[in-house]
Amino acid sequence: MSEPLRIGLAGLGTVGVGVIRLIETNHALLSARAGRELQVVAVSARDRSRDRGIDLSAYGWEDDMAALASRDDVDVVVELVGGSDGPALELANAALEAGKPLVTANKAMIAHHGLALAEKAEARDVALKFEAAVAGGIPVVKGLREGTSANALERIYGILNGTCNYILSTMEDTGADFAEVLAEAQAKGYAEADPTFDIEGVDAAHKLAILAAIGFGARLDFDSVRATGITQVKAADIAQADTLGYVIRLIAMTDVEQGSDGAPALLQRVRPCLVPKAHPLASVDGPTNAVVAEGNFSGRLLFQGAGAGEGPTASAVVADLIDIARDEVGAPFSIPVARLTAMAPTEPGHRMERTYLRFTVADRPGVLAEITAAMRDAGVSIESLIQQGRPDEGREVLVAMVTHEGPERSVSEALKLLEGSESLTAPPLVLPILPA
Ligand SMILES: NC(=O)c1ccc[n+]([C@@H]2O[C@H](COP(=O)([O-])OP(=O)(O)OC[C@H]3O[C@@H](n4cnc5c(N)ncnc54)[C@H](OP(=O)(O)O)[C@@H]3O)[C@@H](O)[C@H]2O)c1
Known part of the structure; x- marks a missing residue:
C-alpha cells in the first residue's frame, strides 16, 4: 500500500469531531477504499483544553491553524471552522498556496470565495473539495459533478436548509405558528441561537449558488441569488395549502433561461413555495434535505438524506479525503474556472x-x-x-x-x-x- 495520506484538521466542533470519529471507526475500510491509510497528524481549534469527548493525544496541536498548511507532515488540509472570511479563508488560501489540497464543509466561504480558491487550486493542480458544504451527508456535489455529467441539466431545485424544513413541517404537524416552533427548534438544537442565516434563506442561497455553478457551468454568483425566508409564513397559510392539496417548503431553485438579449440567464431563487402533495419533495420532513436534478437524458433524479449533523457531514468530508488519497483532482466546479460562463441573472417577473x-x-x-x-x-x-x-x-x-x-x-x-x-x-x- 502507498504512503498514508496525512491530514491537518482545523475545527474540532460538531463536524471536526465527527471526522476524527469516522476515521477511527472505519479505519480499515477507508484504507482499503482509498488504497492508503487516512491518518490525522495534527489538529487545531480555539481552546486546546476543551473536552471534546475524544482522545486527541495522538495528534499534534497548532494554536494558529494557518500553521497546519506549512507543516511538512501534512499532505492535505481540512477546514471545519466556518465563516466566509477570517481564519477559515486564511487557512484555505495558505493550504492552496502551499500546493496542498483542501477539503472544506464551509458553504459561506465557497459561495463567496469559491472561484478565487478554485483558481488557486487549478493553478497548482491540487484538489479543492466541498461535498459537505451542500446538503451535509447527501453526495449531491459528486452527484452533479460526476453522476449527471453526461447530461444538460434542465433544473436543479430542492430543500437545502434543514432548520427551515423542520420549522415548516412542524408547523404543519402541530398547527403552531412560526415563532413558537422556532423557539422549540432552538431548544432542541435544530436552530442556531442566531437563526437569521437559516430562516432568511441565506444558508440555502449559499448552497444554491454552488449547485448552479456545478450544474450549469455558470460562474459562481452568490450575490445574484434572490432569497426570501420563511418568517412570513403563518400557520393559516399551511392550513390553507393543505386544504388545496399542497405543503409549504423553502425551495431553492436554479435553471438557465434565455435573457431578453438572447444570452443565457441564470435563475437562482430561494422562496417558500407550495409543493403539490404528490411531489417527492412534499414528503421531505423534519431536518432532512433533498435535491432534484433534471437531466435531459437521466430524467428526474432525487437526492435525499440528512443535510447536517455530525455523522452525515463527516461522511461527506471523508469521502472527499478518499478522492484525494486516490489522487483524483478534477476542476472544483466541474469545468475549469476560466471556462465557466458568466451569466446575467434572469430578469424578475417574466417567469x-x-x-x-x-x-x-x-x-x-x-x-x-x-x-x-x-x-x-x-x-x-x-x-x-x-x-x-x-x-x-x-x-x-x-x-x-x-x-x-x-x-x-x-x-x-x-x-x-x-x-x-x-x-x-x-x-x-x-x-x-x-x-x-
Ligand atoms: N454542523 C453541521 O451539521 C454542518 C453541516 C454542514 C456543514 N457544516 C459546516 O462545517 C463547518 C463547521 O461546522 P461545525 O458545526 O462543526 O462548527 P462548530 O461546532 O461551531 O465548530 C467550529 C470549530 O472551529 C473552531 N474555531 C472557531 N474559530 C476559530 C478560530 N478563530 N481559530 C481556531 N479555531 C476556531 C472552534 O474551536 P473551539 O471548539 O475551540 O471553540 C470549533 O472547534 C462550518 O463551515 C459549517 O457551516 C456544518
Missing part, C-alpha cells in the same frame, strides 16, 4: 407560474371586489379564492387566492394597484406553486 397569495384584510364590504378588480386589471386569472371564515372581534381576516399560470410580473402589477389600499391591513404573502 410563468401559478401563485398562491394571502391577503390580510379589514372585515368590511367591498374588499374582495377590490382585490379581484386589481387582479383583473393586471391580467391575473384567478383559479380559486377563499375567505377564511368570519373574524372574531379584532382578529384578522385572511383571503387566500390561487392564480392560473401567468407571468410573475402580472401578480406584481396587481399588488402595486393594491398598494396603499385601506382594505389591506398587512403586506400580502406571495408564494410560487411548484409544478408537479
